[in-house]
Amino acid sequence: MLAAKTAVAAAVAWYLAPAVPFADAEYSYYAPMGVLVSMYPTVADSARAGVQALGGLALGIVLGFGGLAAVTAGAPAVAAIALVIGAGVALGGIQGLGAGRDWIAIAGLFVLLLGGGHADEFSLSYLLTMAFGVLVGIAANYLLLPPLYLREAGAQLTALRERLALSLERLADDVEAGGVDRERLDRESDELASLAGAVAAGVGEAGRSVRGNPRGRRRATEQEQNDRAWSSLERATLLTREVTEVLARRPQVTKEGGRGRDRQLSAALRDCGDLLAAGASADAMTDAADRASAAVTRYARAVVAQTDDTAQPDSAFAVAGHLSRIVQLCGPAEVRG
Structure with missing residues (x-):
């Protein structure tokens, strides 16, 4: 064209x-x-x-x-x-x-x-x-048919949301299995950063395509939804990468108390991934957000109760905080379309 x-x-x-x-x-x-x-x-x-x-x-x-x-x-x-x-x-x-x-x-x-x-x-x-x-x-x-890239930006945002959900799911599998592949986690973190950069460019181009475009006046709300979605997912991406970095560098857990806490962590990661995968359905997101919030709370309480474990408590607290923030960003009150 x-x-x-x-x-x-x-x-x-x-x-x-x-x-x-x-x-x-x-x-x-x-x-x-x-x-x-x-x-x-x-x-x-x-x-x-x-x-x-x-x-x-x-x-x-x-x-x-x-x-x-x-x-x-x-x-x-x-x-x-x-x-x-x-x-x-x-x-x-x-x-x-x-x-x-x-x-x-x-x-x-x-x-x-x-x-x-x-x-x-x-x-x-x-x-x-x-x-x-x-x-x-x-x-x-x-x-002559001025282009709008709102739909393409929305598809990119959906792809990023699904990729974040997959990353958290894989982290849950690693924690549940008792070990992590540090090289793979580093590689996935870099891939997330690259994907987020591409999404930022797509959302920016979509915003520019609306300005001065007679077709864009009727779809201003869609652009606002994309902007809000990107604002949440950008921070969720940073938090997911932080969680990945912490889990890739933490020492292996051997004590029974630490393994019990890991089961709570695995459940919290998995439920946060389910929240991201829930998409824009308000009902599905509400249920997923409730489960994720409860799972993160249980993990945080387990961390407080077992600070003498061999795993670094400061890192565990950081992970709990990051997961809690992801729930806040991507929960039903922050549905971005």
Whole structure:
């Protein structure tokens, strides 16, 4: 869809570019280029990138005139080129210029080498024709089925919730079996971090796809639900990774009291996993939350009652606290859609 819209917009910009006021039709080929720099998956991204590109072009044009002034003053052409390119690349290091950073040195070089004795005419045509292409690109993205990524973000959030549930289930199996595979737990923790990063990017893109999108006005509530869900699941992911880290590093439990506490821990992990797997059903989540809360409470009481065990009590208290927080974040009062 993006490719099709870009193709249509580039053709329209090329066809209409000769009618741009104050611009020479000879430079109409810059209009499709303006479309290219402004076509992004979302309307908001298109508008931002287009404005940034035009800002970079304006800075580059100023640099190009500076290079021409240096040549007029008697500086060698090679020195003027070096000056323009060096200054353009240096300004391109300013992060705030965004997509416009790449165009500063290019625009300066074009003005210096192609402007010649008609630098004023070339620069004005260059900037206006590119601006026209940017406007056509933004208009095409707005009018031709502007994309919404809310459904995709929701699917990513569901996948993260299910992956967290699976991680807690596996931890429960390990604790119940009496040993853990530290390398596997470290690997799973890293995988959770990568998945959470991908989900954060997806939710962010979905939010941008709503802004400036006429189709997004009717689905603002869905975006709010995604934002709330991500807020809870982001913290639940961090807590799950903390629990994984603690359990991967704790010493092996050998005393009977410690093994009894591990049975409570295994039940708490499993019930917390069931809570995450319950999804958005209010009834199912209420029941799962009640079971998880009771299981975590039993484990916490077992920790308090057996602080003289060989397992590190501070770590056990930390695990109990993390699991309790997961229940609070993902329970029925925090259903995120």
